[in-house]
Amino acid sequence: MKNPLNIFKLIFLTIIVSCNSNKQKVDFTSENFNLEEFKTRIATLASDEFQGRFPGTIGEKKTIQYLEEQFKQIGAKPGNGNSYFQEVPLLKITSDQTTKLQLSKGAETLILNFSDDFIGGTPQPVENIEISKSNLVFVGYGINAPEFNWNDYKDIDVKGKVVLALVNDPGFRDSTLFKGKNMTYYGRWIYKYEEAARQGAAGIILVHETEAASYPWGVVQNSWSGTRFYLADNTVTKSGLKLQGWLTNEAAHRVFKIAGLDYDQQLKTASTRGFTSVDMKLSTSINFKNKVEYIRSNNVLALIPGTDLANEYIIYTGHWDHFGINSKLKGDSILNGALDNATGTAALIQLAENFSNLKVKPKRSIVFMAITCEEQGLLGSEYYAENPIFPLNKTIAVINMDALNIFGKTKDMTISGYGFSELDDYAIEILKEHNRYAAPDPSPERGGYYRSDHFSFSKVGIPSINMSFGVDNIEHGKQWSFDTMSKWISGNYHKPTDNYEPNIWKFDGMVEDIMVYFELGYKLGMTDKYPNWREGALYKAKRDEMMKQ
Structure with missing residues (x-):
């Protein structure tokens, strides 16, 4: 050329x-x-x-x-009075990356390692996070969408519990639901975390699938390991949501297996209208330390x-x-x-x-x-x-x-x-x-x-x-x-x-x-x-x- x-x-x-x-x-x-x-x-x-x-x-x-x-x-002139900057106050949280996620059913225990199996952190500005033997609930796509007549949280109380949810929305697998292959905002991880917070959950873990997420696990590792930022006083930081994280697809299969559930069948059921959330009869435990800071970042604005x-x-x-x-x-x-x-x-x-x-x-x-x-x-x-x-x-x-x-x-x-x-x-x-x-x-x-x-x-x-x-x-x-x-x-x-x-x-x-x-x-x-x-x-x-x- x-x-x-x-x-x-x-x-x-x-x-x-x-x-x-x-x-x-x-x-x-x-x-x-x-x-x-x-x-x-x-x-x-x-x-x-x-x-x-x-x-x-x-x-x-x-x-x-x-x-x-x-x-x-x-x-170009300054875009904010005499300044080119707009300060953005942020909550900066760096979570311990050596933590492990433990799931138990009776005498059987599954230990998941950070990065290889799961990624997790907290939006809460506290130095220590502990979730001890919280029930794990599979909530399908974790969506409450009245305009689509869809509520994965219907008839179940998840307050104080950890929920497990799929990425994307039901239209990804059934083109007659939601807007078909056109993913809605309900498919975004941001929405799912916010909805879990609104429902009073103690934590939410998303099941990663490369096709449904549109990126491989390596993107989750690089994007979610280490420091995360939050706007102060938003939906999640003001809630009781202690844990927000991701689970590899392979690890998810292991979680469903220990719960005595078939992952593929549950995936199919979750993509069907009338799905009812499932108490997986697993206790979930995790604890980790955080470094909490309040900082200011900047938007930069110029004006013609x-x-x-x-x-x-x-x-x-x-x-x-x-x-x-x-x-x-x-x-x-x-x-x-x-x-x-x-x-x-x-x-x-x-x-x-x-x-x-x-x-x-x-x-x-x-x-x-x-x-x-x-x-x-x-x-x-x-x-x-x-x-x-x-x-x-x-x-x-x-x-x-x-x-x-x-x-x-x-x-x-x-x-x-x-x-x-x-x-x-x-x-x-x-x-x-x-x-x-x-x-x-x-x-x-x-x-x-x-x-x-x-x-x-x-x-x-x-x-x-x-x-x-x-x-x-x-x-x-x-x-x-x-x-x-x-x-x-x-x-x-x-x-x-x-x-x-x-x-x-x-x-x-x-x-x-x-x-x-x-x-x-x-x-x-x-x-x-x-x-x-x-x-x-x-x-x-x-x-x-x-x-x-």
Whole structure:
């Protein structure tokens, strides 16, 4: 393939953006998109010097200082008064990783080892956690969803007990249930932990299945071992939930066997309407120590002020954080997070630079928000959504960028949550102008819509769009894309091997996608229209109520 930098330098892209029946021309050339500079930004953010960009460490300090310097250098103003930072108060808990999980039935005992068999910790800010001989209850998918007429907790009291639940939701195995292969929020681990807390459980353990979770056990090991963060006073930290964890599929089979239950049969039953939770007649015990700290991490915000409608805002988001250093790993122990999400963070800087260089600035203000603790459960974006700097009813849209295209040009771009909001129409129009098309998430069973920061904004009613690279690869086709992405996820996702590899990565598709992100924000910034959620969307009622204020 030809050098993408040489190709890009030959391009003079003129973007025609409709605005109140007038045509505004925006010149997008190699002069204001320096590919080598963009590469340098990715390389810097993904370097060992930044130590995996873990919140509350020297890695965060280096990251947010770098972002502040970059935003200042390109002329973007502070996004929080005179500051580029929004502090996010966090509860930081580091649990003992030598603990064991013990399950007993009569004289028979099963001992499960940390990491190899299970991963666990606590959301409680206490130094010692002990669960002694608590009953273990299999609660199927651990879901209480009135709109789907489904309640795995019906007619059972789990207060003070430990519950065992499956990942994903029943539609994963029966397409007639819930939304079929389109995973709902009820399939996410965050929801399951919160629901167990609401039910008064003492603990919850999720059974890991690679296909249902969409990632291998190694991702759980790297994501959940060691330190975890929580927002203070949220559902789980205020509850009596002492344990939240994961169990390997192999270990789950052993647990069901000691309980005298057939795992496969219980899995089938749990995916059937009318399922009733099962008391497994096992006592569960675990105890471990915690190091508890209260820290402050930071969202980083920069602003390009608008003109006629400067008090209305388009927000670009991308999380800056990753998983830092895992000292338990042999060899390379730094999880650099190059694709996830040094690429999206570098794109925030690039877009801010492009907007800063425009001769015709958008009517609406453009905000660039690098978010903390996405990898910890969307905590930074959740905090912002609950403590907004810019009024929610003046926030027109959120455009999220999480892990950009390193596999080459595609005919399409993927929109997770396709059809949820009118923002799709803007994206479809822009892609069509470039002989490309928008496509729904090709793997909706992975629940991608609920796994990145735009979702925190969706939950409070802000129209949000999560666009990512497509699968219709121009050079190799769709099947090659599926195979290549699956291989990458299996080998690199949330692992030390997610490194910056400029000699392997293909940047031409990434550049084209960034241009689409730019045009989308510019088009929204030049209109006075308020895109909304479509009828039937879960978040429309909140937006409608908000706009009455």
